[in-house]
Amino acid sequence: MKKQLSTFLIFFLCIGLIHAQEDKKDTTRVDDYSEEIASFNNVSEGQEDADTELGNYVPGIVQTRRDAFVNNTSYAFSIAYFKTRGFDNRFQDICLNGLPMNSLVTGRASYSQWGGLSHVVRYPETSIGLTPSSFSFGNFIGTVNYSLRASSYRQQVRASYALSNKTYTNRIMITGATGVLKNGWSVAGSLSTRFGNSLAYVDGTFYKGLSYFFATEKQFNREHALNLTIFGAPTTRGMQGNSVQEVYDLLGTNYYNPNWGWYNGEKRNARVRTVHEPVILLSHYYTPEKGNLEITTTLASTFGRNNTTSLNWYDVPDPRPDYYRYLPSYFINKDNPDDTFLYDYYTEAWKNDASLRQINWDYMYNVNQTAAAMGNRAQYMIENRVYDHFQMAGSSSIIANLTEHIKLTAGINVRGMKQRNYKTIADLLGGSYWLDVDKYSEGDFPDEQNVPYNDLDNVDKKLYEGDVFGYDYTYHIYYQQAWALANFTYNKVDFFAGLDLNATEFWRVGNMQNGRFPDDSKGKSAAKSFLNIGGKAGVTYKINGRNYLVLNGQYSTKAPSILNAFLAPRVRNTYVSNLKNEKIGAAEFSYVMHYPIFKMRITGYYAYFKDITKLISFYHDDYASMVNYSMSGIDQRNIGVEFGAEVALGSMFTLYVAGNWGDYRYANRPEVAINAENGYDILDNNNSDVTQTVYWKNFHVAGTPQLAITGGLKFNYNYWWVTINGNWFDKIYCDINPERRTSAARGSLDENSELYHQIADQKRYKGQFTLDLSVSKSWRVGGRYSIGFNVSINNLLNNKKLITTAWEQYRFDYSTFNVDKYQPKVYYAFGTSFFAGINFTFN
Amino acid sequence: MKKILWMGLIGIMLTACHWEQDVAPMLSFQLREGEKLITIAEMLEYHELGDLDSYDSLPKGTVITGIVTSDDTEGNFYKILNIQDETAGIQIKIANSSLHTKYPIGQRIYVRCDGLVLGDYRRLPQLGWWVNGGMTAIAASSENQYFFRDGAVGAEPEPIVLSSIPNNISEVVPYCNMLVKIENCYFEMGGKSAFADPNASASRTLKLNGGGSVIVRTSNYASFATNILPEGNGDVYGVLTRYNSDLQLIIRSLNDLKNFSKMEEVFKTDMANNPFNSGWKAINSGAEWKYLSNSMFQGFIINGSTAENDSWLISPAIALSKCSNGEVSLSIEHRIPNNMGNKDNMKIYYSNNANVDEINESDWTELTLNTYPGEFEISNFSLSNMELTDNFRLAFRYKDSNTSAWYIKNIAIKARVSQ
Structure with missing residues (x-):
């Protein structure tokens, strides 16, 4: 027990240390919505490792393995970016040694932190839906x-x-482990590398990753054990970008990647993400001989950098090849449809001229070198958007079997995190220097000299590669949680009830004084605190040993994400007004059958989200400025049924079907406050926020197919495993731009007019079928060796029409209401892809 | 119990299937507390026009409303929005070159005037910003602070009809910035010059038949800048503005020119070929109408004898129902020996409903020769203010009992053909 106390002591000391250091610049992660969406396509980033090894994907505990829905869908549905019950990933806790790894900034766990370590990060303990778990x-x-x-x-x-x-x-x-040695020590290590792009599905992408893992544990006696785990996965990758359907159709491929261009005979990618965010976990396990209980305490730190490069330009043409002004559709002559000269010209050029359809690096170097020769600033460059984070965290949980019928689990969890967000100049592309002025603010304010400068401490300073520019600020977030769950087990009925209490405090520290907001950008913002509660309860009625009825419910309030808390987080300390806790209530009702040859689960679920806050920033054509678009009071309603059934056909075959039908919709009309980042409101000294209502009640929440069904046949004999399954994905919707569902966008259009429908209707994409096949086999060689292979082929029929992500651009053409000007951005699931591996094990 | 739960679940699913898509209402405007809606005429009283451009502030909370009359689709209006209510109109300067999609003609808008000033440019009242000693367009990025659409697009306001412009323009000045209809007018340079010069805006005089004139001011950036001004008379719609003491009309598009028509030749007898083969008809009694063609003359002739003559020469039916302001022209010569004879023995008629078979029963109207027909002088007869039909005919009647010869050629009709 003393050890417990001392662990806690150390832990709180560390938290205090972070508080004390709050002025020092520190760490981060993604804070920009579009970035979020863009990176979402790379869910595969997290999934790919899961993808890689067949059979390992399915979480390991007996309960989950037996679940006919999770067991058969989690891998099969990943191609379509299926989200369980329509919930965002932040509603799933991912823990390592009992410590939640969900980022305090995004709310989501980043699988890439342990990418490439699937030899060792495997067989998790999982609870499905609202069922109670023993560690959180x-x-x-x-x-x-x-x-x-x-x-x-x-x-x-x-x-x-x-x-x-x-x-x-x-x-x-390669992975090795000693197992528990006689002296109580155990050591495990893993190294892996992922590399090469010769077979990469998308042009211009590349991947270089190294992953390391080291764990050592000392079991002091039967009661105490201490474990240290350190791992990380430094990764550099050239990203895939998405584009609009016009471009895909033009080039005859749905996998066009606008991020790269030819440079010195090589494909150079402008969007390169480099991530290295190691994790250190120190865990103490206490299992006293007396008393039926178990206490696990983990102290952890994560830190590191996540940065992505991107093109930046000043007063020159947009270098992105698929910018709307470069597309043939931009050259359609509306006044004279017969005049197709330019349209034809650009259509041909897109098809035949790689320097036009991909990034033209030579042009940018040329512009910059010319400018440099005349002593002028660079006009193109590659910037690096950096998120540096440092986190100290600790958790402790207890599992106590109080009586034969009552099990108590409880825990505390304390975390402190700093994330510094800033930009540096990564490459001046042959230019001489950079000046840090905001291109959208220049010219608006002839009388306000300082307005265009992003950094008033460095006005007109020549900046070079490596210099920080644009914005620089740090998020500070602290989180404390205490929870308890009591589980009761009786003959006919099991039930549980639990309570969660947590507090979040955060603030922003600006490290740069911005010319548009000189009084509001540098230094510490006010701190915001949120106290939250959660309660959950459930009951299982055991009809008999084969049939169960389960009803679970949970209600929780959650602090808003810091990403959505500030009006203009890059440049201002001002909070959005109306910042509230989110409230989520959910219930599930299941019928479960367990027979030796047949098992089945069907669950109806319902969830209501209230008061969600969301901040997006984009170029607003009506305001001619970058705007921050802060929506508050968003309500969402998810309802649906998930089911899974398996029947054994003899000893070798299993037939299964599983699926989800969901209906996820916005449930109210949220308010939105629009705030221009070029700061025109300063000049007018007027009310800076324009508020309006978004009329999107009953529109679909996008981001997942709402209907997904899989069915297949499994074969298992003598270490041969073969699975073939077909999948159907439907109810795939385009993520809607709230701006298009406002009175401002409707203007005075008739509700029944074709144009109004073009603006307001939500696009639904066609359902698609895919077929998967996987085969694996292992052999024992001698007593101590085994050798095996596995091959999995996704989308065997090479269906290239399955849309995984689609969203309407936030830009909207207010001048001509031309909805085709900024077409939806779309990502497609890969056609046929494969993963083939061989493995050796030496025991 | 189980059944009830299942039914409940299915019930929820079914209700979940019927959802109506949310619809954003059209924009509508609400006055805030402390705001006051005044008419445009009331607002204009806050600013006095003088020799120099100047401006005045408006009371805090001033709001005006009006219907849009300007349209920048064709580029003649540029960064300008005109609205008017029942009392007056106002020009608003906005630095946005595509105002028509947001503010089409007929759209009601409200203007929150806080932050704007009421000023003038060469005595034309304007609403906007005052920067560096002059009225300046409001930045597009600030547009949403001041301008608010309200409801659906309605009809264009009824124009003020002007059929004359008095010498003292003060009577017309209150209509500045309003939609007007200049009635029965013509371009001085109609058919000769374009609306604007190739590289500059231009002023073209529009004369009112009722008296007076205004300038039609057209930008060289207007899509119709190089079109030739129409000939003839018509009506012109547009927003009335002024430049000091000059009244200027700004048209939105060529559709603002209505009923313009010029004189066209709608009928001509081809005298190179025998006109009796193309519909001309003679009903002779005594002297005969003949066709003569030689190197000196091509046309009709009749030689009267001393007998009783009453011979008609009748044109084919001529379609003139789309014509107005007709004008008949012809050349006629009376040849008589020793000036004996009577010029009144030749009558020229027209009819809109002549029956050729019942020539004497038909309703003929005489066209009087205004001078004695000497040597093939061209004579013109006005058919203006007469309704014309598609059964229009000309007729020549020779009625005499003396010797006399008539030569007629070059018979044509000009008229305005409505477009």
């Missing part, structure tokens, strides 16, 4: 805990090689 209070679509104890890996050496045509070509992994 739980979240709305379940909780996952990976145990990374050195002693949990059995003694063996394992090596594998895999070849794939997805994001990287080769993966090599």
